[in-house]
Amino acid sequence: MRAPLSWLREYVELPAGETGRDVQAKLISAGLEVETVEQLGAGLKGPLVVGKVLTIEELEGFKKPIRFCTVDVGDANGTGEPQEIVCGARNFAVGDKVVVVLPGAVLPGDFQIAARKTYGKTSHGMICSGEELGMGDDGSHGIIVLPPEHEAGTDAIELLELVDEVLDIAVTPDRGYALSLRGVAREAAIAYGVSLRDPALIDVPAPNAFGYPVKVADPVGCDRFTARTVTGLDPEARSPIWLQRRLQKVGMRPISLAVDITNYVMFELGQPLHAYDRSRLDGPIGVRRALPGEKLTTLDDVERTLDPEDLVITDNSGAIGLAGVMGGANTEIAAPATDPETGAVSGTTEIVIEAAHFAPVAIARAARRHKLASEASKRFERGSDPLATSAAAQRAVDLLTGLAGGTADAGVTEVVSPSAPRTVSMAADHPDRVAGTEYGRETVVRRLQEIGCDVYGSDELIVTVPSWRPDLAFPNDLAEEVIRLEGYETLPSTLPRPPAGRGLTASQRLRRRVGRALAGAGYVEAPSYPFVGAEVFDHFGLDADDPRRRTVIVANPLSDTEPGLRTTLLPGLLATLRRNLGRGAHDLALFETGLVFRPTGDETVPPRLPVDRRPTDEEIARLQEALPGQPRRVGVVLSGARERAGWWGAGAPATWADAVEAGRTVAREAGVELIVRQDQHAPYHPGRCAALYAVVDGAETLVGNAGELHPRVTKALGLPERTCAMELDLDQVERAGGARPTGPRVSTFPVATQDVALVVDTAVPAADVERALREGAGELLESLRLFDIFTGEQIGEGRKSLAYALRFRAPDRTLTADETTAAREAAVAAAHASTGAVLRGA
Amino acid sequence: MSAPNKSYDPVEVEALKPEEIERMRDAALAAIAAAGDLDALAHVKTAHTGGASPLALANREIGALPPQAKAEAGKRVGQARGAVNKALAGRQAELEAERDARVLVEEAVDVTLPHDRRPAGARHPLTTLSERIEDIFVAMGYEVAEGPEVESEWFNFDALNISVDNPVRSEQDTFFVQGADGTEDSGVVLRTHTSGVQIRSLLDREPPVYVIAPGRVYRSDELDATHTPVFMQVELLAVDEGLTMADLKGTLDHMVVSLFGEGMKTRLRPNHFPFTEPSAEMDMVCYVCRGDSVGNPDRPCRTCSSEGWIELGGCGMVNPKVLVACGVDPRKYSGFAFGFGIERMLMFRHSVEDMRDIVEGDVRFTLPFGMEI
Numbered sequence A: 001m002r003a004p005l006s007w008l009r010e011y012v013e014l015p016a017g018e019t020g021r022d023v024q025a026k027l028i029s030a031g032l033e034v035e036t037v038e039q040l041g042a043g044l045k046g047p048l049v050v051g052k053v054l055t056i057e058e059l060e061g062f063k064k065p066i067r068f069c070t071v072d073v074g075d076a077n078g079t080g081e082p083q084e085i086v087c088g089a090r091n092f093a094v095g096d097k098v099v100v101v102l103p104g105a106v107l108p109g110d111f112q113i114a115a116r117k118t119y120g121k122t123s124h125g126m127i128c129s130g131e132e133l134g135m136g137d138d139g140s141h142g143i144i145v146l147p148p149e150h151e152a153g154t155d156a157i158e159l160l161e162l163v164d165e166v167l168d169i170a171v172t173p174d175r176g177y178a179l180s181l182r183g184v185a186r187e188a189a190i191a192y193g194v195s196l197r198d199p200a201l202i203d204v205p206a207p208n209a210f211g212y213p214v215k216v217a218d219p220v221g222c223d224r225f226t227a228r229t230v231t232g233l234d235p236e237a238r239s240p241i242w243l244q245r246r247l248q249k250v251g252m253r254p255i256s257l258a259v260d261i262t263n264y265v266m267f268e269l270g271q272p273l274h275a276y277d278r279s280r281l282d283g284p285i286g287v288r289r290a291l292p293g294e295k296l297t298t299l300d301d302v303e304r305t306l307d308p309e310d311l312v313i314t315d316n317s318g319a320i321g322l323a324g325v326m327g328g329a330n331t332e333i334a335a336p337a338t339d340p341e342t343g344a345v346s347g348t349t350e351i352v353i354e355a356a357h358f359a360p361v362a363i364a365r366a367a368r369r370h371k372l373a374s375e376a377s378k379r380f381e382r383g384s385d386p387l388a389t390s391a392a393a394q395r396a397v398d399l400l401t402g403l404a405g406g407t408a409d410a411g412v413t414e415v416v417s418p419s420a421p422r423t424v425s426m427a428a429d430h431p432d433r434v435a436g437t438e439y440g441r442e443t444v445v446r447r448l449q450e451i452g453c454d455v456y457g458s459d460e461l462i463v464t465v466p467s468w469r470p471d472l473a474f475p476n477d478l479a480e481e482v483i484r485l486e487g488y489e490t491l492p493s494t495l496p497r498p499p500a501g502r503g504l505t506a507s508q509r510l511r512r513r514v515g516r517a518l519a520g521a522g523y524v525e526a527p528s529y530p531f532v533g534a535e536v537f538d539h540f541g542l543d544a545d546d547p548r549r550r551t552v553i554v555a556n557p558l559s560d561t562e563p564g565l566r567t568t569l570l571p572g573l574l575a576t577l578r579r580n581l582g583r584g585a586h587d588l589a590l591f592e593t594g595l596v597f598r599p600t601g602d603e604t605v606p607p608r609l610p611v612d613r614r615p616t617d618e619e620i621a622r623l624q625e626a627l628p629g630q631p632r633r634v635g636v637v638l639s640g641a642r643e644r645a646g647w648w649g650a651g652a653p654a655t656w657a658d659a660v661e662a663g664r665t666v667a668r669e670a671g672v673e674l675i676v677r678q679d680q681h682a683p684y685h686p687g688r689c690a691a692l693y694a695v696v697d698g699a700e701t702l703v704g705n706a707g708e709l710h711p712r713v714t715k716a717l718g719l720p721e722r723t724c725a726m727e728l729d730l731d732q733v734e735r736a737g738g739a740r741p742t743g744p745r746v747s748t749f750p751v752a753t754q755d756v757a758l759v760v761d762t763a764v765p766a767a768d769v770e771r772a773l774r775e776g777a778g779e780l781l782e783s784l785r786l787f788d789i790f791t792g793e794q795i796g797e798g799r800k801s802l803a804y805a806l807r808f809r810a811p812d813r814t815l816t817a818d819e820t821t822a823a824r825e826a827a828v829a830a831a832h833a834s835t836g837a838v839l840r841g842a
Numbered sequence B: 001m002s003a004p005n006k007s008y009d010p011v012e013v014e015a016l017k018p019e020e021i022e023r024m025r026d027a028a029l030a031a032i033a034a035a036g037d038l039d040a041l042a043h044v045k046t047a048h049t050g051g052a053s054p055l056a057l058a059n060r061e062i063g064a065l066p067p068q069a070k071a072e073a074g075k076r077v078g079q080a081r082g083a084v085n086k087a088l089a090g091r092q093a094e095l096e097a098e099r100d101a102r103v104l105v106e107e108a109v110d111v112t113l114p115h116d117r118r119p120a121g122a123r124h125p126l127t128t129l130s131e132r133i134e135d136i137f138v139a140m141g142y143e144v145a146e147g148p149e150v151e152s153e154w155f156n157f158d159a160l161n162i163s164v165d166n167p168v169r170s171e172q173d174t175f176f177v178q179g180a181d182g183t184e185d186s187g188v189v190l191r192t193h194t195s196g197v198q199i200r201s202l203l204d205r206e207p208p209v210y211v212i213a214p215g216r217v218y219r220s221d222e223l224d225a226t227h228t229p230v231f232m233q234v235e236l237l238a239v240d241e242g243l244t245m246a247d248l249k250g251t252l253d254h255m256v257v258s259l260f261g262e263g264m265k266t267r268l269r270p271n272h273f274p275f276t277e278p279s280a281e282m283d284m285v286c287y288v289c290r291g292d293s294v295g296n297p298d299r300p301c302r303t304c305s306s307e308g309w310i311e312l313g314g315c316g317m318v319n320p321k322v323l324v325a326c327g328v329d330p331r332k333y334s335g336f337a338f339g340f341g342i343e344r345m346l347m348f349r350h351s352v353e354d355m356r357d358i359v360e361g362d363v364r365f366t367l368p369f370g371m372e373i
């Protein structure tokens, strides 16, 4: 909402010298978001005067038509002689009144005016267009031609109200009344503690039976409809300068007197009006819901198919307007047209004014449905003042009769569905209790009265809210009014005392540890967008029925190629990896923790639950059933060197083993020992893929995978060969962990070390051999470590030798050589039994 | 060793003559002093103190002396050997010190060599900033609450008094999940704020409820320098008996002081949200210029555009309608809530100029933030 300060001053006596910025500050602290203060005519300096065109000489021989004019500027040039001016515009004739800027003046944009030679003549000034004067678009794109009554030499800066300040206010949806000068003025009056001259307080005639007939078939959608008729309008009448200027300042383009007047009244009072050409109306005006398939061509010349929920204005011919949103083309006010033969001007001479109140929701829905947000719908959907219709219609009638020579018809139509004033009861100290400070009853009552409420009662206040404040319905709404008018800045600053808390949950602490552990291990956290498309799963080489292909689909995705939500973290991580590589990075290790979205297949449409009570547990469960599974995952990707080469020696490339180790790093933070098994699982290399298991609730459960990506996958994704990845279900890992470790007894007896080299088939997983050794070695085994793997002729084709260091120790004694040997032999025997391992060289 | 011989005359034993012992001692001392390195000294040691050395041999002869002569001869030889051993130890220490000094010099390295063998890692500043904010409130007794990112409309909108006609429930603002049968009316959305978590908290717990809800949220905006369709939010909810707007203000003040340092404060400006009443926009003093840039064109501030204040987010007193929808009696309890975006906070707290740097995962952006923020 744009509010010119000059217009505002008409209703509020602001202190003299108060600037737009001052008013802005006051209004902001009262809760009107004045975003900017536009300085109209900033830097403008005269002389800028009304001129009368005396002669026009067309100059020939230039690329564009040029006129050499003499203009009477009265005494403004000091001599009274005609002013010689060269002008490129053509929309004026001898005798027209124009705006002339004389040498020495400065136009907006620091445009200095001086006499200058041009087109072979000397131009002593300029004939001005609206644009050059910073007046905004007047639609003419030519110079300004003024109504003939203005005297040559008159100061045009004042005449055109060129210097002004305009407040631009962002109005929140609850405060539709502020979409009018009347509403802004009310706030300004309160902010300055002065009285308001309410432009809606005007005399209106009582309704009678001989106004234009109106039948409201839907009193819910339209509870008030005022119709007034004005006849005998002069089709040639133009909007006066002051009217045009005010419309320009609020951002509207002057169009024709009748339309300008309806717009003017809308900005003044907040009541949208519609003007019908009475000669084009066929029978009574009606208000009803649209019929299925009904069509209407709106003023913007778009034919629209109406929805049965749309509220329409009708006459005998059918729909003539989309109520509260936009009128129809068939009853539009005719633009004045001049008969080329006779010179007679024809146009609309009889107008029916509509001033109605429509249900906000009906208008909001229609505007959205037809993607037609108009100045009218903007006001109706926020709730207009239902009691302003007759005053607004009267204002329009007054302006039409005053400016267009019309006669007000004595008929006054008012269709009203009776409604009682709305009251809210509120404890007098409620605002105090909401704010946490003491205003006192007197202040509360005064503030409520200032915004237009009637207040009764002592401890319990009965508050009748004003008709223009449909947003005031509950005690807190009233408390807000009191608090904002007293100033949010006066609120004290206190701290509540919550009950003692229990800190982060185990899961939250785990997530932080995992993040730190991975970052400590050289991984950089890289959260990615969760949007995916089918293509990445093709690149991953997933089977057609792979569950990861079944994604939650976004109905209105940002990109049509990525309508799904991730079912794995890898697509996002790999895309981030590629982006980094593309920017010249190498040796990358990234990680992400976040939710993935796994449809259960059993999702139901959730019930539409009420909000006037707590939902039952069963209802909450049904809301929950509508949602997909959303487990939390952690993933890593690696490419390039894990350890760089340097002066210290060779580096080490990132391998599948680093990926598996990342999984172990995560699990370790949860106190979980991962069980690693060989696996074949897209998008991993079939020979370099680990399945990661953990014991969850007593059962070995697959919790993730790690390994090197399949060469086809890296190629398809444009990634370096040997790119590695790991992904774990963090929720599952968390469930697998959590056991409180018992403090180990630290033995101080000496350790006995035994090395064994075991030969097994290449296909035997080292993990199996290790597990068997541990089991066989028994309690004396303190630790076991694989320190070498050997293959070669000595071992034999298809065989490998695994060398382990076993450390034995007893808690209570020094082990004898026999005990140690026996334990080692038991370990080897167990390995032999379960994996066929034999001692190397045996 | 020879057996004592009573008939033996010590004077006759050449090796035990005082001058002879002196000579042996002096020869040893001279050799020790002349030993140039530890190897040479080892040879000298063997030659002059070993079993076959003259002094050792002389010592052996003492036993052959008559008892009256033994003491004197023993004393003489003992003194000589003591002097030699002492000189030997002294020289040994000297030579070891020399060697150590030389070797340590030889072993010196260039400690300024870089050692970037294992590239460093880092956590994302959105995570660490969120944690930092969580910690402020956890320290006050709040719990950190979480909930699903794909959320039902009832939790995301209805329960928060956001009616079906509110424009935020349009495709311009909200991502809607397609229903199982391909319909758009699945009743499920990508949450547009973490307020659904507040509702869940109120349903899960009996008041008093003090929770902070950080998390990812979604709005259908295109990514540009100041917008991202996926962002992090922190929301706070407190529901208790007698909570006031002053408590809200104090809580906000405490937060900005904790995050930005002493002297920081907030400002509330009236605004409108369906889920709070009264509602406010919250600003904090610009922590860069502390307001000094206002009306001071010589010292403009880019962080706050010389406004002196930075807009943080929305807040207010929980709308009693929201409490009713959660089964909390608004006559007994009141509450306050606020929410803001972590990205924006990160941008002005750490002078990040482009949103894309925050969301694109470029390691060059993330690494400087390290482990905590």
Ligand SMILES: [Zn+2]
Pocket (backbone or CB within 6 Å): B286, B287, B288, B289, B290, B291, B293, B301, B302, B303, B304, B305, B306, B307, B308, B309
């Ligand atoms: Zn600043």
